[in-house]
Structures are given as structure tokens and as C-alpha cells.
Amino acid sequence: MSEENQPRSLTPYICGLILIGGLAALPFVLPPDGVERASIAQFFGRLHPAIVHLPIGLLVLVPLFEVLGLVSIWSHLQKSAGFVLGLATIGVLVATVAGWLLAWSGGYQGETVMNHLWGGIATSGACLMLVAFRQVYKSREGLVLIRLGYIPLLFATVGAMAWTSHQGSIITHGDDYLTKHMPASLRKFLGVPLTPPPAAKTTGTSLFATQIAPIFEKNCVACHKPSKHKGNLRMDTYALLMEGGDSGPPVVAGSLEKSDLYRRITLPADDEEFMPTDGKPALTHAEIKLIADWITAGAQP
Numbered sequence: 001m002s003e004e005n006q007p008r009s010l011t012p013y014i015c016g017l018i019l020i021g022g023l024a025a026l027p028f029v030l031p032p033d034g035v036e037r038a039s040i041a042q043f044f045g046r047l048h049p050a051i052v053h054l055p056i057g058l059l060v061l062v063p064l065f066e067v068l069g070l071v072s073i074w075s076h077l078q079k080s081a082g083f084v085l086g087l088a089t090i091g092v093l094v095a096t097v098a099g100w101l102l103a104w105s106g107g108y109q110g111e112t113v114m115n116h117l118w119g120g121i122a123t124s125g126a127c128l129m130l131v132a133f134r135q136v137y138k139s140r141e142g143l144v145l146i147r148l149g150y151i152p153l154l155f156a157t158v159g160a161m162a163w164t165s166h167q168g169s170i171i172t173h174g175d176d177y178l179t180k181h182m183p184a185s186l187r188k189f190l191g192v193p194l195t196p197p198p199a200a201k202t203t204g205t206s207l208f209a210t211q212i213a214p215i216f217e218k219n220c221v222a223c224h225k226p227s228k229h230k231g232n233l234r235m236d237t238y239a240l241l242m243e244g245g246d247s248g249p250p251v252v253a254g255s256l257e258k259s260d261l262y263r264r265i266t267l268p269a270d271d272e273e274f275m276p277t278d279g280k281p282a283l284t285h286a287e288i289k290l291i292a293d294w295i296t297a298g299a300q301p
């Protein structure tokens, strides 16, 4: 009796199911909610961008090895495919957990962050399935559906990973990073809109547009933007700034005392509520004066 014909142990399957169930529970139990947590969690979370590219590179090799390996002179490649898939799966799992840790502890929130997280979880689940499917694919036994399903699932997994990576790049670089310098002809061919989706840049000749918005852009928007709105406050448009966050409108026209934003930028730099946080350089006196003048004069757009 060859090893193939032995009844397979269920333990690896059960472990895989528990693993993927645990991962899928994370966004519900400990969701990224914009709150910053223990710095040790952030330390490990920040390894995510450093390690994530390794499993990406490994996973794209798997279909290459499997498909090229069908040609007889390259058949040795198929022998490595299972090993590379195993390494890629471990890498995807580690990168996904680190990514969740970064999002949960680093004050991230919002739709793109959730898309990215769910993409990572789906890719992890698909990789574990691939490992199981490949056993059946390689043996001549087992469900035909699984044997035939392995290669399509492999390509679908690479696709899911590509989509997930793109969500990640939107978080880091903004949503027009890939297309910003795309030649006009290619843009037209691919149907990418000529003007990138409104980057919510404030334009005009008002005091706000020319002096105040650039200060916010330089010092505040990094933490108060769609994918990362700390304290639920967005500062990338006038309307959203005036709407405010968890503690209501931060700017009250005409009143410096009632404007939480002004209070925060003028606190002592070591105060917990001082803005910008995280040891980012404080606004200059000239900048604070401009903001004070703008609020006193009615905080017009």
C-alpha cells in the first residue's frame, strides 16, 4: 500500500480551519477603530510593510512553476512549486496578522483599511485551501473537482492578492499613485479619468485656500484623512473640518476659546492633547497667528 492510499489524517485540515476562523474573527472582535494602542503592538505591526513583499514574490512564482512545469524540459520546476507554496502561505499568514496588528494598534480605520484587511484574510484562506488542494492535485486520487480546481484557484488567489496589495498601496500612497504620471494615451485606453479623482485640494483665493489649508495639508492631514481619520476628524476638506469629529466641530467661527483646534495647537507640546501628536513638529508662531486670524475673522472657506 503506497502512502497515497493511506487514509489522511484530519488534523491539518482542522488546524487550517481554526486558523482561518481566528483570522476572520479579528475584524469583528478587535477591529481597526482609529484608536492608537500599546507601542509594543505598533512595533510589531510596523513590520507589516517590511515583510509583506516577500510572500507576494513567492506566491507569483507558484503558478509560474506549475504551468512551466507542465513542459517536459522544465518538469523539475513542478517539484519546487509545493515548497514555494508552503513558504508563501506561511508568509501570507504572518503578513496578514502583522497587518491587522498595525491597523488595530496604529489608529487606522475606514473603508480602504477594511478592504485591505479582508483581502489579506481572504488571501490567507485561499493559500491554506491551495495547500490542501495541491495534495489532491498531485495524487491521482480524490475528488475530480478539487483536482481540476487547483489551477483556477491558484490564479484566483494571485488575483485576490494583487487586489489586496493595491488597497494597501492606496493607504500608503493615495489612490492616484499608480496613475498620476500615466501617459495620456494609455489613460484613454484604460479609461482612467483624466483628472484624478478630486484629491479634495482646496482651491481659490480666500485666506483659507491660500494660507490655512496648506498648513493643515503639511501638518495635520496625514492623520486626519479618509483612510486614517484620528478622533474621527478629517481635515482634507473645509466642509469635513468644520463638521468635526468625536468632540464636535473643532473650529467655532469668531471664538478662539471655543475652538478645540486652536486650543490643541497652542497647548504645551508635551500635553496629551497637543496637535500634531507623535512628536511631529509644532506649528510655527506665524502659522498659529494665521489660524487665529482666520478663526477670529469668521473661519470662512
Ligand code: HEC
Pocket: 036, 107, 216, 219, 220, 221, 222, 223, 224, 230, 231, 232, 233, 244, 245, 246, 247, 248, 250, 260, 261, 264, 265, 272, 273, 275, 276, 277, 278, 280, 283
Ligand atoms: C501623528 C498623527 C496626528 C497628526 C499629525 C495630527 N493629529 Fe490631530 N489627532 C490625532 C489623534 C490620535 C487624535 C485623537 C486623540 C485625541 O483626541 O487627542 C486627534 C484628534 C484631533 C482633534 C480632536 C478631534 C475630535 O473631534 O475629537 C483635533 C481638533 C485635531 N486632532 C487637530 C489636529 C491639527 C490641527 C493637526 C495639525 C496641526 C493635527 N491634529 C495633526 C493624531 C494626529
